[in-house]
Amino acid sequence: MSKFxxxxxxxxxxxxxxxxxxxxxxxxxxxxxxxxxxxxxxxxPINTQVPSGASSFTYRIFDRVGWAKIIANYAEDxxxxxxxxxxxxxxxxxxxxxxxxxxxxxxxxxxxxxSLEQEKAAAAREAALRTENSAAMIGDSRxxxxxxxxxxxxxxxxxxxxxxxxxxxxxxxxxxxxxRDVEALINxxxxxxxxxxxxxxxxxxxxxxxxxxxxxxxxxxxxxxxKFLKENNPGVNFVKIRELKNLGDSGTTDRMIxxxxxxxxxxxxxxxxxxxxxxxxxxxxxxxNCYQEFGGVCVKRPASIAYADGIMAD
Numbered sequence: 001m002s003k004f005x006x007x008x009x010x011x012x013x014x015x016x017x018x019x020x021x022x023x024x025x026x027x028x029x030x031x032x033x034x035x036x037x038x039x040x041x042x043x044x045p046i047n048t049q050v051p052s053g054a055s056s057f058t059y060r061i062f063d064r065v066g067w068a069k070i071i072a073n074y075a076e077d078x079x080x081x082x083x084x085x086x087x088x089x090x091x092x093x094x095x096x097x098x099x100x101x102x103x104x105x106x107x108x109x110x111x112x113x114x115s116l117e118q119e120k121a122a123a124a125r126e127a128a129l130r131t132e133n134s135a136a137m138i139g140d141s142r143x144x145x146x147x148x149x150x151x152x153x154x155x156x157x158x159x160x161x162x163x164x165x166x167x168x169x170x171x172x173x174x175x176x177x178x179x180r181d182v183e184a185l186i187n188x189x190x191x192x193x194x195x196x197x198x199x200x201x202x203x204x205x206x207x208x209x210x211x212x213x214x215x216x217x218x219x220x221x222x223x224x225x226x227k228f229l230k231e232n233n234p235g236v237n238f239v240k241i242r243e244l245k246n247l248g249d250s251g252t253t254d255r256m257i258x259x260x261x262x263x264x265x266x267x268x269x270x271x272x273x274x275x276x277x278x279x280x281x282x283x284x285x286x287x288x289n290c291y292q293e294f295g296g297v298c299v300k301r302p303a304s305i306a307y308a309d310g311i312m313a314d
Contacts, residue, residue: 040136102285153302168310188306205254248309269295
């Protein structure tokens with residue numbers, strides 16, 4: 001039995017059953033489509049524990065304090081180890097859109113034995129995911145949301161301006177200088193936290209990444225800067241992130257970022273994933289309303305993220 005109930009005088013019984021079955025097929029197929037160009041879900045761990053329908057939720061950010069020490073027998077002055085934490089409250093936002101089919105679309109599809117277009121449903125899902133992706137990566141100031149790439153309290157790495165013309169830009173620096181700059185970014189979280197935080201993901205703007213991929217170490221060498229960085233940092237993933245373009249220095253230069261992709265460090269809250277509701281009759285057609293719930297990005301350990309600005313400019 002169809003999970004959709006369609007009551008209308010514009011479609012006969014056979015057409016109604018056809019429409020319901022088509023939508024069930026479309027819904028299943030669209031949910032299985034992947035959108036590799038939207039990277040937030042691959043770069044940020046997802047948390048679905050917030051109940052759907054909640055208007056807000058509270059999470060905790062922790063830091064450890066205190067040291068143990070060597071003690072004498074029967075010592076009573078054991079040092080106290082504690083955890084400092086603060087609570088943050090975030091709102092759950094609803095992302096919504098819709099798509100539809102006319103009565104004539106449905107009748108023609110049934111008469112000809114062809115399927116209804118999946119592109120409309122796919123476009124609705126992609127539009128919602130693009131909104132989610134933007135908010136997850138760079139936030140939305142209208143709703144007081146920060147994203148992975150511009151979150152507060154990240155460790156700032158100031159690059160040396162020793163490229164051509166005292167520039168920080170990658171296209172003005174030698175291979176050795178580029179290696180030094182990227183290694184400084186990778187090492188910053190470890191140095192700031194006494195080796196507790198070690199990044200496993202490093203992101204660059206597309207144009208900066210391409211320079212690292214093309215710049216060779218030595219005139220006749222087949223070793224590029226990017227290849228050297230990968231070999232010298234096993235376990236670290238180097239990725240292109242288009243949102244890093246013009247994200248630094250008040251929107252005038254590109255940013256690079258290093259962080260640990262670990263749910264104990266950062267998560268993206270999705271209480272309700274993209275959902276398509278049963279069709280509603282509207283005029284001479286049917287509208288399918290779609291929505292999802294999005295709680296933003298939580299950085300539990302801000303010191304686990306480091307960034308540097310000035311690597312490229314227009």
